[in-house]
Amino acid sequence: MIRKLNFSAGPAALPEEVLQQAQEEMLDWHGHGLSIMEMSHRSKEYVSVAEQAERDLRELMQIPDNYKVLFLQGGATTQFSMIPLNLLRDKKTADYINTGVWSKKAIAEAKRYCEVNIAATTEHNNFTSAPSQDELKLNPDAAYVHYTPNETIGGVEFDYIPETGGVPLVADMSSSILSRSIDVSRFGLIYAGAQKNIGPAGLTVVIVRDDLIGQMLPNAPTMFDYSVHAAADSMNNTPPTFGWYLAGLIFQWLKRQGGVEEMQIINQRKAEKLYAAIDQSSFYANPIAVANRSWMNVPFTLADAGLDKAFLEEAEQSGLLNLKGHRSVGGMRASIYNAVPETAVDSLIAFMAEFERKHG
Numbered sequence: 001m002i003r004k005l006n007f008s009a010g011p012a013a014l015p016e017e018v019l020q021q022a023q024e025e026m027l028d029w030h031g032h033g034l035s036i037m038e039m040s041h042r043s044k045e046y047v048s049v050a051e052q053a054e055r056d057l058r059e060l061m062q063i064p065d066n067y068k069v070l071f072l073q074g075g076a077t078t079q080f081s082m083i084p085l086n087l088l089r090d091k092k093t094a095d096y097i098n099t100g101v102w103s104k105k106a107i108a109e110a111k112r113y114c115e116v117n118i119a120a121t122t123e124h125n126n127f128t129s130a131p132s133q134d135e136l137k138l139n140p141d142a143a144y145v146h147y148t149p150n151e152t153i154g155g156v157e158f159d160y161i162p163e164t165g166g167v168p169l170v171a172d173m174s175s176s177i178l179s180r181s182i183d184v185s186r187f188g189l190i191y192a193g194a195q196k197n198i199g200p201a202g203l204t205v206v207i208v209r210d211d212l213i214g215q216m217l218p219n220a221p222t223m224f225d226y227s228v229h230a231a232a233d234s235m236n237n238t239p240p241t242f243g244w245y246l247a248g249l250i251f252q253w254l255k256r257q258g259g260v261e262e263m264q265i266i267n268q269r270k271a272e273k274l275y276a277a278i279d280q281s282s283f284y285a286n287p288i289a290v291a292n293r294s295w296m297n298v299p300f301t302l303a304d305a306g307l308d309k310a311f312l313e314e315a316e317q318s319g320l321l322n323l324k325g326h327r328s329v330g331g332m333r334a335s336i337y338n339a340v341p342e343t344a345v346d347s348l349i350a351f352m353a354e355f356e357r358k359h360g
């Protein structure tokens, strides 16, 4: 068996060690004679798996006790609705920072429920930077401020956490959670679809300060109420048991790697060497402001777009998969999440140099 190098934006690469462990446990989980997928979510065995995953995530991110950790379904996209429904409370407006495709989708959904103030946008430069703190026009009466710390498609990442003067800060961390240390207490709510940097698709993690929940708009669906999920330990209905279990294995794997602090060092090194390879060549280019270049998603173009097809074909022949850029951007994108080893980035850089030598 040869495992290829997977640069997919999501669902994305998973650590080989974790896949092997899941394989070993698949038919007979810890001597119980059945797989984890076949167990009741209310069995003491499964509950212990679920609780351990939460404890490990709390430890990895140093989540304060006054935050709930919820294991939900519906992807980050469902959070685009749940956030206004739960966090507007008696307010009528929310602030949104627009840095690209995912911000825009969150904004479009919020507009169904409230007045959206665009606190800043980088549309004028085609979303090639993040706005600075000085550029944010925040409304002190907003229910919350929403932003996307890492735009997965554009490859733009904030190099700071916005200061919101007491207004709860909400972050779509789908593609950057666990990639570097953050101070969770700066946020009102953090959410992430699992399929980029946590685990398999089908699980969504929400971390929310407990004073912000319990005031959902009347008539909204029960399953959209954070306080319902918090009261039921994310088991108001059947949770995505396999995804939750696998996320738990990944949290343990992260702890074995040295935690988020160590991943941060590795991720920075991976990203910097890939951007350096792009910058030192006139064949490859990345348009993002240097301070806002994503550590997780690295888009790049070839000087001659006519070579895109050959690039992707030859990459695939060399075992480098899923490098095609998002259809809205074109070119290439290498997603280099936690589970993508530094050696895979080295292989990509070597392939790029060789391709340039042959075709440049």
Ligand SMILES: *Cc1c(COP(=O)(O)O)cnc(C)c1O
Pocket: 010, 074, 075, 076, 077, 078, 102, 148, 150, 151, 152, 172, 173, 174, 175, 193, 194, 196
């Ligand atoms: C992938 C992604 C989403 C969408 O996630 P789903 O789980 O597919 O709903 C939203 N925001 C960001 C930043 C993403 O990367």
